[in-house]
Amino acid sequence: MVTIYDIAEKANVSAMTVSRVINNTGRISDKTRAKVKRVMEELGYVPNQMARSLVLQQTNLLFLMITDITNPFYTTLARGAEDAAKKHGFRLLFGNTDENLDKENDYIDAILKTRADGVLFAPAGDASLPHLEMLRRHGVPFVLLDREVPGIESDVVLGDSKEGARQLVRQLVSNGHRDIALINGSRTISSARDRLEGYREALKLNDLPYDEARVLETSFGPRSDLSEVEAWLDRMRPLPTAIVAGNNVLAIEVIRSLKAKGLRVPEDVSLVCFDELASYAEIDPFLTVISQQAYQFGHLGMQMLLDRIQTREEPGPWRKVVLPAEMIVRRSVQPI
Template identity: 70%
Template structure:
């Protein structure tokens, strides 16, 4: 393996000079810099990035930790994050917690030992507090996306979950629906709490009563066991005419469950949900959704992280961006 000492010997300069050329530090003449770079190319030298990070105190590496790789929302968000990182000269490492706190904790340990310059993450929920405190303790800059965690002050990008839920309820009521159920994510997640709040407020504003039995709490991620949801639907009599799903993954699980019961969407029951179905949703549009600006989540969040890193400030003022959602009406709702 070629070392900086090999480069120095062939170039006729010191190893320190080679190091300064690699790290773009110190005062070196253009002639010497060009000569060293030419030798590096001739010898196919690849700089040791870990060694460079020890010298420069940064790695130009960032980490993106999302909650569910199967959700098209996070796929599009990741694209935005990568574009922002690349534009600013950073490389992006990636992790997926699967809405699992233990897995998230393992990734936080990896992040701290990898010496990345900063982290952008969608926390699993309120129990993520110790993981975020670890990042704070090690002075690792981070930005939260999609969900906030009580007790943590930081830069954050959120969607307007409460207003999105209101839009979905209003649309269903406009189509004649009055029995509206909600299948939501875990209320340990701030986004789930806000969606429930918007659902309840919209019912009240439309003169409808909130029925606790019309709410089912599950995970935002894929379900391995739908028996609890199945039993809940069995317990509802009469069935609602419409269901709001807390996100697109829940909507897919619901449709599968209802189809197994012989129910047709939207002829027998209508379904709407949060989040669209990725860049190809318009090929065969079906689901009425409140679409969040997934790409902007990733791009803005990553840009905020890079700004925080480059400013060198580990304290506020903190920035909070709330992105509006858009109601997209398709064909999953029956007009009564």
């Protein structure tokens, strides 16, 4: 195994000079730096990343923690984050929590053990607060994505969930719908709370009543058993003429549950939702959606994280970015 002492001997410099070239520290002439690098290449030297990390107190490892890797919103977000990290010479590790606090806790342990330089974090919900406090106690910078957590101040990138929900309801009302239900994530998730609030505000603005029986709070993530969704549809009598889905996964589950009952979208029930369906939207543009800037969530969040890492000694004020969304009207709404 080639060592820095082998390089120093062949380049006729000190081991300290070689170390400074490897770690890009200290004042060294361009000529000496080029000579040392040439010898490193000749000898096939591979730096010991762990030792280098100890010297620089930096691993060049970042972590992205998301709640559902199968959701096209998060896969596109991850691409944006990875592109930004790679551009700045960082490697990105991924963790998928399924909105499960135990899995989230395991990933926090892994982040601390790998000495990751920072974390992009889509938290499972409000109960993620202790995990964020753990990162802060250990001095690990983080930026929140898509969700805020009460009790913690941090940089955060959000979508305008409240306005998005208002737009979806307005679109249905403009097509004559007066009985509009909502299937959504848990109120322990900030984006779900905002979507519920936007839904309620839009009903009120259009003189429509709010009915708890026409709102289902469940997981944003996928499930193999659709009994909960099917039971909710069975309880609503009469069936609403339209449904707002809090994300694309829930929209697909509503379509599957309606199909099991011999019902179609939009002929029997109109349906709108948050987030695109990736390749499916290209094959058959069907669902009317609030399309969020998923790539920008990841790319901008990563840039904010890198800024926070570089300025951790003199941190500036926390930043909150709310990305506007676009409504795309397609065939899933039947006018009344």
